[in-house]
Amino acid sequence: MFEYLVVSCKHIASGIAPTCQTAGDVAIVNAESCASTWSDASPEQLLGEIFGSLVRILINNGLDPEDMSRAFDQSLELHGTPHEAQKRLQLGAMQRDCMEVMCRWRRDSRFLDSQGLPGSLSVEGDEVSFLTLCEAVSARSGHQDVLATLLELGAVDATADGRVRPLTPTFLLGGGSTSIAIDGVLKQIVAFLRVIDHNTRRDSAASLRPRFERMCTVPVASELLPVFERTVRERGQEFIDGLDEWLERHRQSASVSGSYSEVGVGAYFVDLGSIRPRN
Numbered sequence: 001m002f003e004y005l006v007v008s009c010k011h012i013a014s015g016i017a018p019t020c021q022t023a024g025d026v027a028i029v030n031a032e033s034c035a036s037t038w039s040d041a042s043p044e045q046l047l048g049e050i051f052g053s054l055v056r057i058l059i060n061n062g063l064d065p066e067d068m069s070r071a072f073d074q075s076l077e078l079h080g081t082p083h084e085a086q087k088r089l090q091l092g093a094m095q096r097d098c099m100e101v102m103c104r105w106r107r108d109s110r111f112l113d114s115q116g117l118p119g120s121l122s123v124e125g126d127e128v129s130f131l132t133l134c135e136a137v138s139a140r141s142g143h144q145d146v147l148a149t150l151l152e153l154g155a156v157d158a159t160a161d162g163r164v165r166p167l168t169p170t171f172l173l174g175g176g177s178t179s180i181a182i183d184g185v186l187k188q189i190v191a192f193l194r195v196i197d198h199n200t201r202r203d204s205a206a207s208l209r210p211r212f213e214r215m216c217t218v219p220v221a222s223e224l225l226p227v228f229e230r231t232v233r234e235r236g237q238e239f240i241d242g243l244d245e246w247l248e249r250h251r252q253s254a255s256v257s258g259s260y261s262e263v264g265v266g267a268y269f270v271d272l273g274s275i276r277p278r279n
Contacts, residue, residue, distance in 0.1 A: 046186035053193040060200050095184050097146050100137035102155060102170050103244065108136060120165040123147065130164055169237060191266060219275055229269060236267040 058068055105111050105118045110128050113119035124131040124143065134143040147164060150156040156164050199210045220228065243265050 041187075043182055043186055046190055049190050050186065050193060053190070053197040057193070057197055057200050060202050094141050094146070094149055095187070097134070097137070097139040097141045098149055098153075098155070099170075101133055101139065101146055101150070102166060102168070104137050105133060105166055106169060108133075110136075118166045120159055120163040122163055170240075188266070191264070215270060217270060217272055222274070225271075232267075232269045236269075240265065240267055 055065075055068065059065065111119060111121065111133055121133065122129045126132075130147055131143045134141075134146055139146055147156070151158065151164075155168050156166050158164055195211050195213050198208070199213055247264065
């Protein structure tokens with residue numbers, strides 16, 4: 001089981017971090033001069049990159065193409081029947097707006113309640129509202145469109161008095177709702193595979209410095225699973241928030257060369273399944 005806590009990525013000047021070029025969703029430095037193809041990539045384009053990266057990784061590590069083809073065909077036979085339980089959305093550039101809105105809601109004191117938690121907001125009309133929240137992050141989509149998407153994906157809900165409140169600490173891709181952002185999920189996979197692909201290359205790219213990639217797993221009592229999962233959520237979110245704050249401080253930095261890169265970091269919970277008891 002892999003659960004992304006959040007993926008946070010920004011445009012920064014390449015001169016600041018020349019060795020980091022993996023991508024997630026986008027926060028524009030200058031919408032007029034720094035257009036992105038990542039936010040607007042279609043599911044078909046993202047799927048093509050996923051299969052390309054995965055095939056390259058497996059071949060570089062010695063797997064036979066015929067074995068890969070058989071395994072893929074078997075997987076399609078086992079799992080190829082589509083599920084209709086969730087409505088599939090394509091967010092495109094809207095994903096960046098949703099991520100930034102949910103993040104600012106937690107961090108900006110104007111939008112917090114007396115306990116320091118994200119407060120309920122009127123949609124518009126008040127000095128502090130969901131509209132002003134969207135304006136604070138320079139959302140490219142209209143506030144009503146952003147709100148409709150967050151409602152659809154179960155990130156916020158509407159109260160009886162017409163206000164809106166967050167249900168999750170960050171923007172999730174629909175795991176707990178009746179809808180799922182399919183292009184957002186594919187972007188998560190692409191971002192992860194790009195790191196593995198880079199670190200396992202056998203061509204000229206192998207001379208580049210490896211990108212950070214770590215994972216740890218240890219057998220523990222199943223009763224501890226909820227405790228560890230909660231620990232990952234809390235510490236993982238703190239880790240992501242700290243790096244996201246760094247990115248926020250640097251995303252407006254001008255590049256001397258005129259070159260920018262989309263960079264970020266992801267964190268996820270790993271469950272490799274049950275094992276037999278140790279002797």
